[in-house]
Amino acid sequence: MDGVALDAATVARDLWHMASALSVFSPEAPPDALASRLAAAIADERCEVAAFAFCDARGTVLGTRRILSSGSVSVDLPLRRIVADAVLLDAVQVVMAHNHPVGEAWPSRADREVTVRLARALAAVDTRLVDHVVVGRDGATWSFRAAGLL
Numbered sequence: 001m002d003g004v005a006l007d008a009a010t011v012a013r014d015l016w017h018m019a020s021a022l023s024v025f026s027p028e029a030p031p032d033a034l035a036s037r038l039a040a041a042i043a044d045e046r047c048e049v050a051a052f053a054f055c056d057a058r059g060t061v062l063g064t065r066r067i068l069s070s071g072s073v074s075v076d077l078p079l080r081r082i083v084a085d086a087v088l089l090d091a092v093q094v095v096m097a098h099n100h101p102v103g104e105a106w107p108s109r110a111d112r113e114v115t116v117r118l119a120r121a122l123a124a125v126d127t128r129l130v131d132h133v134v135v136g137r138d139g140a141t142w143s144f145r146a147a148g149l150l
Helices: 008-015 033-042 079-089 109-123
Strands: 049-055 061-068 093-099 128-135 141-143
Touching (some): 033 093, 033 128, 049 079, 061 079, 079 109
Parallel strands (some): 093 128
Antiparallel strands (some): 049 061, 049 093, 128 141
């Protein structure tokens, strides 16, 4: 379960957790480069994890967030917190990945629904959900962007 941030320092540390490892997502790079790096970072997790990278207009990663599930088969996404992170960081692009530690990379109905809800919520603050990658237990991935759904 995602921890409760008690102060600004905790929030900042939480958001910058993976940023140093994720550098840049830009038009010059392969379109799925950042999504692939996020997916690789959570592929071996035993419980379901969602990872987010918040980027500026050039694709520079401004911060990241990981949200852990309390069980192995689902993770509740706090949409308000994700949107607040985007606003706090002044992000205009967000890339998301989450794993299915006991299943295939194919997105569930709930995955599809939350992707639509998140994309709409981010659009309300002029931020674009660039991709949502699902990682299966075998390391295979499925991209909403590649499927033309984002």
